[in-house]
Amino acid sequence: MEILTCNKLSKNFGRCTALDGVDLSLAGGKIVGLLGPNGSGKTTLIKLANGLLTPNSGSICICGETPDVNSHKLVSYLPERTSIPLWMTAQQLMDFYEDFYEDFHRDAAERMLEHLGISPKQRIKQMSKGTREKVQLIMVMSRKARLYLLDEPIGGVDPATRDYILSTIIGNYEPEATVLISTHLISDVEKILDEVVFIDKGRIVLQSTVDAIREERGMSVDALFREVFRC
Amino acid sequence: MKWQFRNDMPIYTQIVEQIKVAIVRGEYGSGERLPSVRDMATEAGVNPNTMQRAMAELEREGLVFSQRTSGRQVTENLELIKEAKLSQATKHLESFMNAMGELGLGQDEIIKLIMAAGKGEENNGNTDLQ
Numbered sequence: 001m002e003i004l005t006c007n008k009l010s011k012n013f014g015r016c017t018a019l020d021g022v023d024l025s026l027a028g029g030k031i032v033g034l035l036g037p038n039g040s041g042k043t044t045l046i047k048l049a050n051g052l053l054t055p056n057s058g059s060i061c062i063c064g065e066t067p068d069v070n071s072h073k074l075v076s077y078l079p080e081r082t083s084i085p086l087w088m089t090a091q092q093l094m095d096f097y098e099d100f101y102e103d104f105h106r107d108a109a110e111r112m113l114e115h116l117g118i119s120p121k122q123r124i125k126q127m128s129k130g131t132r133e134k135v136q137l138i139m140v141m142s143r144k145a146r147l148y149l150l151d152e153p154i155g156g157v158d159p160a161t162r163d164y165i166l167s168t169i170i171g172n173y174e175p176e177a178t179v180l181i182s183t184h185l186i187s188d189v190e191k192i193l194d195e196v197v198f199i200d201k202g203r204i205v206l207q208s209t210v211d212a213i214r215e216e217r218g219m220s221v222d223a224l225f226r227e228v229f230r231c
Numbered sequence: 232m233k234w235q236f237r238n239d240m241p242i243y244t245q246i247v248e249q250i251k252v253a254i255v256r257g258e259y260g261s262g263e264r265l266p267s268v269r270d271m272a273t274e275a276g277v278n279p280n281t282m283q284r285a286m287a288e289l290e291r292e293g294l295v296f297s298q299r300t301s302g303r304q305v306t307e308n309l310e311l312i313k314e315a316k317l318s319q320a321t322k323h324l325e326s327f328m329n330a331m332g333e334l335g336l337g338q339d340e341i342i343k344l345i346m347a348a349g350k351g352e353e354n355n356g357n358t359d360l361q
Contacts, residue, residue, distance in 0.1 A: 031278050163276060171273045191242060191277045211241040220238035
């Protein structure tokens with residue numbers, strides 16, 4: 001079954017076109033990279049999928065339904081900016097997630113926090129930027145969702161932490177779920193992706209599997225990206 | 232296991248090769264049970280579907296087999312493991328011979344070099360080559 005489908009999806013902000021007739025379909029059980037240069041429409045697409053924006057024309061569906069209050073049950077979303085309340089402790093944040101989401105697995109979250117040496121008593125405010133990003137990702141990945149929307153999950157962290165975050169994603173997503181990761185740090189995420197979607201100026205320019213790109217072109221997704229988006 | 236991936240070929244074929252090496256070296260012994268696909272994927276830092284595809288390929292070649300109840304195991308057929316060793320050695324040898332050929336070395340010279348290297352004679356690479 002298709003988890004995410006877009007049909008001639010368009011979104012503009014005033015005169016500026018962010019998405020221009022996007023047709024896209026993502027099946028379950030896949031980790032998909034949403035790759036494109038800055039300003040190509042990645043975050044707009046993710047926000048539309050999460051119901052934070054509404055399309056100007058065309059449609060977007062999550063498991064066959066238009067994104068609304070109910071789809072929040074199916075979608076676990078990591079925004080590009082840290083959005084968790086800074087005054088809370090990690091403990092309170094887990095209480096918060098437990099209250100809001102039936103599918104939140106507290107034991108998984110506690111295990112990951114412990115593994116990273118983050119005390120549940122520490123306030124988010126006292127944490128470094130990287131630690132905040134880790135905590136938020138742990139919350140997002142501790143849900144058993146159908147669709148994970150991760151907007152730049154590895155943007156602000158060091159390479160060792162990137163590896164930890166990526167292995168957290170691989171180790172925790174539901175096998176039937178779809179994970180959509182937007183990023184421009186392609187060489188870092190390439191190994192964990194099934195599929196890639198290249199987006200440029202609001203249009204999908206390529207959708208392919210990573211294996212097919214490597215097999216048919218003898219190059220990495222990173223190299224292909226550099227070729228397609230050469231400035 | 233240490234995993235390392237190159238950029239110019241599919242990841243699953245590289246996983247197949249690396250697991251074969253591990254089996255040949257006995258890191259995964261004959262008959263030994265392999266970790267779950269997800270655990271191996273997490274360890275290698277790759278997508279579980281990619282690891283699954285590699286396992287399917289190894290199963291097709293007979294080097295591993297799966298049992299419904301006890302997961303996946305390395306083959307107990309030592310003959311198959313020996314064959315895998317030989318085919319890997321042959322592959323390395325082919326690329327070695329190609330590289331030597333590109334340097335313009337003939338078979339006799341290559342053999343001399345190998346013998347010298349085997350004895351630990353370095354001679355700054357300056358063996359009896361004309």
